[in-house]
Amino acid sequence: MKWIRPSSFTWVLFLTTRGPEVAASEHDTRIPFHELEGLLKTIFEHHGTSPAVARTLAHNCASAQRDGALSHGVFRIPGYLSTLRSGWVNGQAVPKVESVAPGFVVVDACNGFAQPALEAAHNLMLKKARANGIAMLAIRNSHHFAALWPDVEPFAREGMVALAFVNSMACVVPFGGKKPLFGTNPISFAAPRAGADPLVFDLATSAIAHGDVQIAAREGRSLPNCCGVDAQGNPTTDPAAILNGGALLPFGGHKGSALSMMVELLAAALTGGNFSFEFDWSPYPGAKTPWTGELVIVIDPSRGAGGDFAKRTETLVQEMVWAGQPRQPGERRYLRRAEAMAQGVIIGGEELDHLRELAGVV
Template identity: 65%
Template sequence: MSARPDTAVAQIAFADLQALLQRIFVCHGCSAAVAQALAFNCASAQRDGAHSHGVFRIPGYVSTLASGWVNGQALPEVEDVASGYVRVDAQGGFAQPALAAARELLVEKARSAGIAVLAIHNSHHFAALWPDVEPFADEGLVALSVVNSMTCVVPHGAQQPLFGTNPIAFAAPCAGSDPIVFDMATSAMAHGDVQIAARKGELLPEGMGVDNKGEPTRDPQAILDGGALLPFGGHKGSALSMMVELLAAALTGGNFSFEFDWSQHPGAKTPWTGQLIIVIDPAKSVGNRFAERSRDLVRQMQAVGLQRMPGERRFREREQSAKEGVTLTVAELEQLQGLAG
C-alpha cells in the first residue's frame, strides 16, 4: 500500500475543531475558561486561513504548558484604575483570558468616556492579534491593539536582534459590510511564516532576514538558527516596533521582548510580555456616521483600483469554511486527536 501524501486534506466543522482544541488545552493543564479562549482564537485563525497562527501553534502551546513556563489555570486580576483605564495582571497566564475578564468593563468605559485603555501585563500571547480587536468593531467600536513578543528582530541600523515581531491590530465598523480589520507584524514577515517555510523547505523573498553572521539570507532555517528577521520598511518599521515595545511593555508593566529568560523551561514558546488595547466609541464624535464614512473610504479605494482590502481574504476564507468546513491536513487532524488524549 502506498503511503498517504502529506498534502491529503480533511474538512472539519468550526465548532468541532474548537471543541477538539478545547479538549487538548484542558488535557494539558488549562482550566475550562482558559481552554475556551485559546481554542476559539486558534480555531478562528485556522478557519480564516491564517495558518501560521492556527493549529500549527498547538504543539508549541502543549510544550509550553508542559515546561511550567505559563500558568494554564491563572485567574486574571482586573483593576479599575480610572474613568478610561483598566489594568489586568494576567498572573503569568495567557493574555486572551485576561482580555475576556476585563472586556465588559472596558466596553462600558469606552461608551461612557468615549475612549478607554486596557493594559495587560504578566501575560503570554502566542496567537493571532486580530481576534482580540474584531469583536469590538462588531459592536460599533474602533479598536487598536499592540503586543510585543520575543527578541528575534534586528532594529534598523543595528547589529543584533532586540525587538520582537511586535504586531499591531486594528478594527473598525463599516456600514453594509464586514468590519475593516488588519493584523500585521512590524517585522518583514511573521515568525510563524518563517517556521512554516522552513518546514516546507521553501526559500523566503529577499529582505526578510539575516543569518547568524548578519548576512542577508533567504533561508528560513538560517533565520531560526541564530539569525533574525528584519523590520518591514527599514527605519519606519523599526520605529513602529519600538513604539509597540513602549506601549505593550513599558506602559503596561510588562516585560520588554529582551527581558524574560525561558532558558530554565525547555519547550517554552510563549513570550512573557504585555499587551495594550485602546477602544474608541466613534458615536461620541460623529454619531452614527462613522461606519458610513468607513464605507465611503472603502468604496473610493476600490474605485481607484484596489483589488483587495486589508483583511478581506480572511473573511472570504471564513465564508468558505462555513460552507465546506475548516481545512486541515489529515496529518494535522491526526496529531490533534492524539494530543486530545
C-alpha cells in the first residue's frame, strides 16, 4: 500500500488493491475504456436500438464497469437485451422535451430509456438553473436500469448541486408491511468540491441494491441479515429466496421506508410516471426494466453562497476526514476510474468473449 495526499493538509491511506468485488483474477482481462464503450454500442445497435440510444447506454454501462459498480456494468447487458427482445421498451424512442415553466422541464421518454431523455434535457436544465437559480426535470414513460450517480455527477462538474430520484419495480416491503410495494428507489446527490472531483453518493432506499442480490445469487453467496424476506415473509439471507417470491426490506426500518415513499411521490406522482406497483409487464416475457419516472433537481449554488460553495464543500470534507471518516462519497469510484483509464477496465475473460459474440465480432 502507499500514501497519497489529496490536498495540502490531509493525508489518507489508499490500498492499491481493489475491493473484493472488483479484484482481478487470473481469468480476468483488461480492455481500454473506449473499446468497451464501442463494443457495447455495437451490441445495443445489433439488438434494436438507434445509434443515439446505443451511444448513451454504452457510455453509461461502460462507465459503471470502469468505476467498479459491477452490479450496473456489463452485468446488466443480458437484462437490457432481454427487455429489448420482449418489446417492452422502445429502443428507437426519441424523447420529447418541453419547457413548461422558467424552472421546470418535462420530458416524455416515449417508453424509451431514461438516460437519453436526461441527455436531451441536459443543456436546457443548465440554462434554466443558471438563469433562475434552480431547475427541475420530470421524466415520465421511462425505463431506468442503471446506476444513478452518472445522472448527477456531470451537473456537479458544471458547478451545480444536483439530486436525482428514480423508482423501480415493486420489490421492497414497506416497514411493517406484508407484500412488495416500493422499488429499491435510489437517491443520488452531487456537489462540486474546490480542487477535487465532485462529492457524489448514490444509495438505494432498500437494505441492498437489487443488482447486488442478483450477483450474490449468481455467485452462491449469502447476504447479511436484515436484507430481505422469503415468499412466506420470513427473514432470509438467501438471495435466491428473495428473488423467487420474496422481497427486499428498506434500510433503517421506518426511516428508509419513509424515504422510499418520498421517492415514489417525487419520481412517479410528480413526474406522471408509474408507481413501482402500477405497471404490468407479464405480457412481455423477458422484460427486466421498470417503466416508471425520474426527477432531477439542479441548483446553482452561486445564488446563495457566491463563489464559495465549492470551497465550503471542501471544508466540510476535510473536517469529515479529520473526524475519522476513512473514505468520502465517490472517492473509491474515482480511484478505480483513474486505474481503469490508465490500465484498462477489468472484465472477466469469458464475459468479454460473450460480449463479442453478442456484438457479432467473433
